[in-house]
Amino acid sequence: MVQSSVRGKGTRPRAGHAGELGWDDSLYDKNGDAAQDGDDGPPAEPHGQGGQGGGRRGGVEGHPRRRRRVLRWSATVLAVVILGTAGAGYLYYQHLNDNIKKDDLNIGNAKDRAAESKPNAAGQTPLNILLIGSDARDTAENQQLGGARDTFGGPPNGDVQMLVHLSADRTNMSVVSLPRDTLLKIPECTDPKTQHVYPELTRAMVNSSLGRGGPGCTVATWEKLTDIHIDHFIMVDFSGVVSMADAIGGVPVCVDKNIFSHTSSGHGSGLKLKAGTTYVKGTQALQWLRTRYGFEDGSDIARTKAQHQYMSAMVRQLRENATLSNPNKLRKLAETATAALTVDKGLGTVANLYDLSTELKKVPTERITMTTMPYEYAGERVVPKPGDADKLFRLVREDIALDGKDTPKKKTTPAPAAAPTDSDDKIAVQVQNGTRTSESGPVSGRASTVAGLLVGKGFTEAQADSSTVLSEDKTVIRYPSADLKGDAERVAKALGIPTSSVQKSTDVSGVTLVVGADWTSGTTYKVPKEDNKTPTTANVLNGADKKCMTVDPAYTW
Missing domain, CATH: 3.30.70.2390 (Alpha-Beta Plaits)
Known part of the structure; x- marks a missing residue:
């Protein structure tokens, strides 16, 4: 087996995590109707209403007397290696590795990098993974899914950015989202392919960092803002979200009223659901993640909350319900997961992604805490809220659980002071x-x-x-x-x-x-x-929370 280079003991924002991202609400080319269910989706929850895109009907395929071991998707990626002979398995393993797209981790100035996370008293080290959702219109499929034909081939935006922090002792996980229209200082970045140098920007929207040489510039921007050392990134685009949602059979989401995200001028994601719980998959999953018009006050903050709910639901779905005993389904999932992602080179093999998944699944769902960076408005944009944003970043940087359930940490001997340069x-x-x-x-x-x-x-x-x-x-x-x-x-x-x-x-x-x-x-x-x-301004959501999104009455039907 290839030796993993994942820091600590590995990590795992499974490909599904990257798919738990959403994007901006530029004109959506579809007609707004919900996608139809496939034949192999998950069963509806007891209180679900099965709306468009569909709650599962029948409820037989996903639940019967399964005496065989439940296989979570994160574990199945490597299982394909042993489906055939050793030689054939190795070739297929290499094929999956070749599927994974790779890019540089940080393309800012090396002197600006945040210091690496310090190990705890037991020698365990935290892991920080940045999840990025790209709105690139760089393929025909992404163009069709994303709309906005005038932007085809242009610089992509990182419209969803979530930092996943896995605690050193693997008992808890913290997720921090950054609103896409946050105004920040974006550091100088060098495109690794063209060597073009993008100068520092003193005040720009954080989502523009992706178009300045790639995901490595978004990583550099996060490190400059938070002083948190980022170990890995995982990026997915429109088509990646759709394919991953299909491959895992759908994610249960909930709204308190019927919703149709559509305006008279043609804006909106096109999401159309009945009140209650629906398993969204494919295009409809992308609609959920992009919806702004229709959720709460129609802000990007409300959309972030919906993305957190999707992410939490996906984790629960994978842990509680997902089974793949059919080799063809297993093989399809492995193909989809590896082809959907762009990662840093340290995560660029199936073995390393598997190590990542193994570490992340150690955290109980109820110890996952979703937050949004505390912010205040600056015109129509937002900026980090003084005090509260810094405090949230400090808690993550110091590996303090955001749910307040940390066990007392052993005191460590402080590092010796550095020598001053002069008197x-x-x-x-x-x-x-x-x-x-x-x-x-x-x-x-x-x-x-x-x-x-x-x-x-x-x-x-x-x-x-x-x-x-x-x-x-x-x-x-x-x-x-x-x-x-x-x-x-x-x-x-x-x-x-x-x-x-x-x-x-x-x-x-x-x-x-x-x-x-x-x-x-x-x-x-x-x-x-x-x-x-x-901080209460961080909009905390627990990973076990199954609340429904509040629908703006102007967007109900």
Whole structure:
């Protein structure tokens, strides 16, 4: 067997996970009618209504007395290897490997990469996988499914982006979605195929990162935003979603009223379902994932919630109901799963994908927590919500379960401090005022006060930056490159600031101290009690939650 290169012990956002993504709602070329069921879909749930695209009828094929072992799709990918002789199995295994499309993991500047995740006291390491949904109109099938003929062959957008964090001890999983219209700084990226260099953008929609050299630029953008090291990515396009949904037999979704996502001007995904639970598959699954008009307030945030519900339902469906005992179905699923994906080179074999699936399925469904990055509006777009977004990223970065059910972690010996580059009197420090909050303005003079405090402690090169006022919940010290880490830690030690508040950031040009809302008075910094509760603004959804999506009455029928 080929040795896996998946970090930790492997990972697994099965191909199905990548298929749990959705895209923008540009004009949909279909007539809006729901796709019809195939003959081999799953049975309807007891309370389902079987609407369009169909709840399963009959309920016999999926459930009878199965005494043979249940095979989840993630385990079946490798099973094809032993269907024939050793030689034939090996050839087919190589064929499946060749199906998988591969791309570079991170095409930003190497110096901007987030530090690798640290192992816990038991030596276990977390895994971070970025799921990307591409809206590329690069094939006839993707063009037909996506509409918008004028964009055929143009740069793709990454309209769905979800970070899957698998805890080091494999007891829980956190998922963080980023709204597609989030305005962010997008780093410089180099196209690995053409070597074209895309310059840094100071404020652009995050979904445009995919068109700047490929998924590696989206990974670089996430790392710059979150300071979370991303180990792998999995990307799927329109046709991949359709083929995967067909291959697994459909995913149960629920709406509280009949829905038809269609406007008089022709916008909408075309999704048409009856109230209750329906197993969506093929084109109809894509419609669900793209629907904005018709869910709740019609925002991209509501669409993200629908994508989370689809993802949760798919996990439950695969674990509870999916069986593949027919070799032909098994072979079809293996073909579909491998052909649907684009992954980084570290996941580019069936063996590595299988290792990934093995690790992910260790997490109980009820320990999967879906969230959306806390945001606030900036015109018609959104930006990360100060404080709350940073807190959510910190919890993931520090491997803290978002469901609040972590077992107490063993204390680890802190890493030794880095050596400063020079004596205190030669360390340049810029001090900024970050005491502004959403409820109150900045506390006047804090940057000058703390700069003076540093000068009194021997940091004579410390200066206040009175031109900049920021919003930081916690006092933080940032440094731009590894050679200045020791200087930043030396400043932190002098002021009694914990090293956990010393962060690498390419947003600064030198050691920069931002006085946060936790230090609004006095000259002695008091370390605040750590609050590890997931922000309520993260729109938390538990993986075991089976709630129905709320339908806007204007889109019911």
